[in-house]
Amino acid sequence: MQDIVFRKVVAERFGGPGVLRTVTAALPTPPPGHARVRVLAAGVGFTDLMARSGDYLLQRRAPFTPGYELAGEIVDLNPDGPTPPGLGTGVAVAAALTAMGAYAEYVTLPLWQLVPLPDGLEPRLAAAVPxxxxxxxxxxxxxxxxxxxxxxxxxxxxxxxxxxxxxxxxxxxxxxxxxxxxxxxxxxxxxxxxxxxxxxxxxxxxxxxxxxxxxxxxxxxxxxxxxxxxxxxxxxxxxxxxxxxxxxxxxxxxxxxxxxxxxxxxxxxxxxxxxxxSMVPREIAADHEGYRSALAGLLALASRGEITPRLAAVRPMEEAADVHGALERREISGKVVLVPR
Ligand SMILES: NC(=O)c1ccc[n+]([C@@H]2O[C@H](COP(=O)([O-])OP(=O)(O)OC[C@H]3O[C@@H](n4cnc5c(N)ncnc54)[C@H](OP(=O)(O)O)[C@@H]3O)[C@@H](O)[C@H]2O)c1
Missing domain, CATH: 3.40.50.720 (NAD(P)-binding Rossmann-like Domain)
Known part of the structure; x- marks a missing residue:
């Protein structure tokens, strides 16, 4: 496996939407128990705006990539034991992250965090679920x-x-x-x-x-x-x-x-x-099995149309700064999903 050169959005320091920049980085071979995932869509939440400002309790140090949720496709994986059911190269998945990082073309995530998408569920909709x-x-x-x-x-x-x-x-x-x-x-x-x-x-x-x-x-x-x-x-x-x-x-x-x-x-x-x-990132980290079954259940509900997240906008990932600005000015109300070009 080779490094993947990819683009991601980074909050270079804490501040207004203007601190968000798109940069290029290399994604090395996944460590044991992890997979590389090509991101198809990443959800934007109010927490991302707080973290970008440096105003979030579970704050990452700057520079960091915001984004707690995504839908994507596994491009390669490096198991260190039995692979969780349904996972493999080419499989579409969704995930809630515990330390952000979803505004990117690729991410490396532990296998336990990846939950297969039910057939027919649009990645853009799936990214608004977790x-x-x-x-x-x-x-x-x-x-x-x-x-x-x-x-x-x-x-x-x-x-x-x-x-x-x-x-x-x-x-x-x-x-x-x-x-x-x-x-x-x-x-x-x-x-x-x-x-x-x-x-x-x-x-x-x-x-x-x-x-x-x-x-x-x-x-x-x-x-x-x-x-x-x-x-x-x-x-x-x-x-x-x-x-x-x-x-x-x-x-x-x-x-x-x-x-x-x-x-x-x-x-x-x-x-x-x-x-x-309620602190969901901590609750996810404390109970991997509970997280997997809860997210699988939610994705099944979404695929059957029993929950229908309302997308206010789908925007290119590179426009993350504009999206944060519009959300802060309350020009957009509702869920925004970012898609890599
Ligand atoms: N516990 C966790 O682990 C966890 C996980 C995810 C998110 N969160 C937090 O949950 C909050 C909501 O996140 P979100 O992504 O849903 O944000 P959001 O989509 O921006 O929604 C926030 C809502 O708060 C409403 N609001 C603002 N001021 C209000 C007031 N004085 N009284 C009542 N409602 C008010 C706004 O309603 P109007 O626009 O209609 O006024 C807006 O719809 C954020 O603080 C976020 O950090 C916590």
Missing amino acids: LDHLTALSLLDTHGRVGHGDAVLVHGASGGVGQAVGALGRMRGLRMYGTASAQGSREALARYGTTFIDYRHEDFEEVLRVREPAGVRAVFDHIGGANLGRGYRVLGPGGVLVSYAFSGRPGRMVGDTMRGAARVKLMGLRPGRRTAL
């Missing part, structure tokens, strides 16, 4: 432990993770409330049967006090700060507040995130309700 939907499973099942008929509140319901919660929550028969503001959110949330709460004009505590006087079973929060206390107040007995991210002051996001996490832990000491933190 991170958002694994996060939704972490929220609903691992931490939320919600079941049929439970009422839940999801903040950021119009976003990538929020819509994945909507799609999987509908399958579980949940009664869902979602905060959002983007144009078209009411219609987007209605697809999942989620009641839309416009956080610019409505107070979710007031809405839920009227609609769910006994309190909700779970609140999924990505805002942090005062929102955590407000979310805790709308929980019913035995309910759970699950934090899946924190917003913070520009340049102080990591400190704010750690303060938010400490706050969630402290709230969890009070009796009668639970709190939890």
